[in-house]
Amino acid sequence: MNGPLPLSNPMAPRDERGMPVPLTESEHIAALKGKLLKDIQRSAYVYRVDCGGCNGCEIEIFAAITPVFDAERFGIKVVASPRHADILLFTGAVTRAMRMPALRAWQAAPDPKISVSYGACGCSGGIFHDLYCVWGGSDKIVPVDVYIPGCPPTPAATLYGFAMALGLLDQKLKGTHQIEGEADRAVVAHPAIALDVRVEIEREARRLAGYRAGRLIADEFLTLASETDLTLDECMKRRLSGEEDPRLAEILTRLWDIGAGVARG
């Protein structure tokens, strides 16, 4: 169906099925790169290669070079051509149409160069990782030295990633593997409250305040209700008197209604 494949193109290597494989670096260049990272005592120039992202990453990179974050303080400068670059920043999940332009940009940058996968799409293809029109991340086509996760990474995360790429800051994140212990046991929340009541309170709180604030509010209510010596009505009257957030008062009152309904049977 596809006709003869141009397998011999050294700029865009393919495997025996005709699928793209990453370019590789020689040991010599890897050694040069190690030396560059160790001795870098000058500005580092960054060239962005958009491999088909949503622009979210591009704009956060933009934000990272503007006054509030000002990456140029550290000599990190975004440049206009890969020929000037020390660092190539690959964003996007690598769409089919951007494979060749991205490879050309990589080839155009002088060695030794540092390649950075930027954002969830760059690191692994992100939400698009297995789609028909992408290759699933920058390391599917070029060798990558540093991964900056995020969707998109914030400007602060970008500064951290640059500093790490240049060996100025240490990597904080480590792979982890927790193993279930013999005594591990998942704790049931608010065991003193009947399950159906707890679930109804938690659901209503989420409907009213969303998953995050709702969880906090439901927790507060259930803790109050299970720990008080007073009746629920007295307890809630006391809690609500002087409450300055009318919305919080509205939600707690609604939960109180539900609790009171249960109490009445």
Add this chain to the structure above:
Amino acid sequence: MLKLFKIIADAGEATAKYPFAPFPVSPGFRGKPELNAAQCIACAACTTACPANALTMGNDTADGTRTWQLNLGRCIFCGRCEEVCPTHAIVLTPEFELAVANKADLLQKATFRLQQCEQCGQPFAPAKEIGYVMDLLRQSGVAVDEARRAEFASCPACKRKATVTRDAVSQHLSQEAEQ
């Protein structure tokens, strides 16, 4: 031009001190998801809800284990895992310094034991999930003591078989009684 100079003078020093000082984020900021494995029952609600497939789970039946994995390189930090988790085992933290040189460091894993069916010996559900279900039944007022654990530790297929056999036997008995 004067207007511009005034704006610049008014703005003063706009640059944040980061990375020389911590960078404060908003209270509800969605950063790195953190799993409290002790509280996790390996139910897979988060892996089903994850839009990006950053969360995955796989069973090793030979080993009798289930392994949960978060790929931070694929995570879109939407917080759906936190939203759907029935035991509050996963929350998004303010942590955003996640860059790595080694791709394997993006993987966060947790391994859980699977319960083997008391009847057929096949692993069928996370052991902790069974303990949690028993606790929930207690919370809803059903008396469940540890002695009944075997009942809960049977796989659905075996339970069905047991029910069918029991029904068949009782039907047979009732027919005999009629005669």
Add this chain to the structure above:
Amino acid sequence: MSVSEQTKVGQNYVDGLRERFGAAILETEWQTADQVTVTVKLGSLPDVVEWLYYQQGGWLSVLFGNDERPLNGHFAVYYVLSMEGLVKSWVVVRALVEEHRPEFPSVTPRVPAAVWGEREIRDMYGLVPVGLPDERRLVLPDDWPEDLHPLRKDAMAYNQRPAPTTDDETYTFVNEASGSTRDVPLGPLHITSDEPGHFRLFVDGEDIVDADYRMFYVHRGMEKLAETRMGYDEVTFLSDRVCGICGFTHSVAYSSAVENALGLAVPARAQAIRSVFLEVERLHSHLLNLGLASHFVGFDTGFMQFFRVREKAMTMAELLTGARKTYGMNLIGGVRRDIMKDERTRTLKLVAELRAETTQLIDMLLSTPNLRERTAGVGVLSKQVARDYSPVGPLVRASGFKRDVRDLHAYAGYGSLPFDVHTEDSCDVLGRVLVRAREFFDSLAIIEHALDNLPAGPVLLEGFHYQPHRFALGFAEAPRGEDIHWAMTGDNQKLYRWRCRAPTYANWPPLRYMLRGNTVSDAPLIVASIDPCYSCTDRVTLVDVKKRKSTTVPYKEIERYGRERKNSPLK
């Protein structure tokens, strides 16, 4: 959804169609009170669309195909018209295409706005628009196999990746100029911002005679993904990532498409919160574009100041949603976060600061002589071209048309929020800058008003059921024009079809007319003025067709030239 006779808005268009086209009108079905789908005979498609478009005040918002063979044995094509005459409503013209005769009459010769949509239908479904002169691919990449049409239900799995058929770019660019010209290709990589695109300017000396472009370097296959790997709620997060600037707007458009299809009553508080988030998105997007306008006229200090102030809008987004850009706040039926007192107070404080600082910045920008000099009369989108191509957003508003879906087809909480639809008659880059500046302050007022009047009650509707094969439109006004989505539910807890049209899709086709007659140094400014998810370039190749000679200069050169207008690289 059953719509009662009394509440139907747009019945006049249906009556008009029946009167005029009689037996060619096969079926009408109402999805919501103001959305009707009219199935017509395939042969009458161009006549019907043309009549609604030019005679009844219709604008073509989106068109798309659908593989309905599993449902009714046919392919279908849908042309969505936003009716903006006396009655504001949506009329969707649908026609069935036989499986064994995969072609349909092209509407483009009658309504030019259909051009991209019809090319896309050919790519994705292999249905041939008969009479469409442009036979090039639109969406699919050059290395994609012939005869593989991704959105056909039986064509392929969403994650099937055919080996690339070529490593070369094979796209041909069209030059409509009569005399000899030089080619100036721009892209696809670029320094400035945003997504890759490749466009080629055909020049005569310094003057642009024509322009053509190859977009869709970022085609990823989202629509197929939404129909396969994901459930309904997951797609809200996918639609957040259609665009990095106006993702939330897409998410609202998608969610409301499904909600409209199912007839769900989304709680009023959820709707109001959606409006707040939508306007927060407009704040940072408009500041971005105003910053870029400064940049492209060579005023980089202004650019930096706009970006400094813009960070306050980003802080606001993070405060309200937990993220600066991808809000991820929608579910089908409502939103995932509420706004409590503390967030409200801090947001209002940021609003006040943004108002004060941006007032100063815009005053400063407009009194910078260079801005007016470089933008007035540049990149003109004539009213006629605008009418023919259905562009959206500040682009069409600066050409004198009062098009804004917040006003025309109120959604979310906009029915009760204070704002004006700002227009300009200058049709140029300056007009677009002015429109955006005014809209920015309206957004601030909307946020304040909405926060002061948030309805009580829940932010999320739960407990509804998905019924199969129901469909409707959803829409939302992004900072650069309306996002419009069409969703059809499936029978497996997944979408059967999702069609998403970003504003830039509607704004690119008329760009060629806006570039014509301008100088090369104005090209980046004109492109930026449509606020595209946009493209400038990495390199500029100058091709002298007469001498058969080509030279390459860095993009930086053309951008520098755009700002300084000295030492032309063309000489």
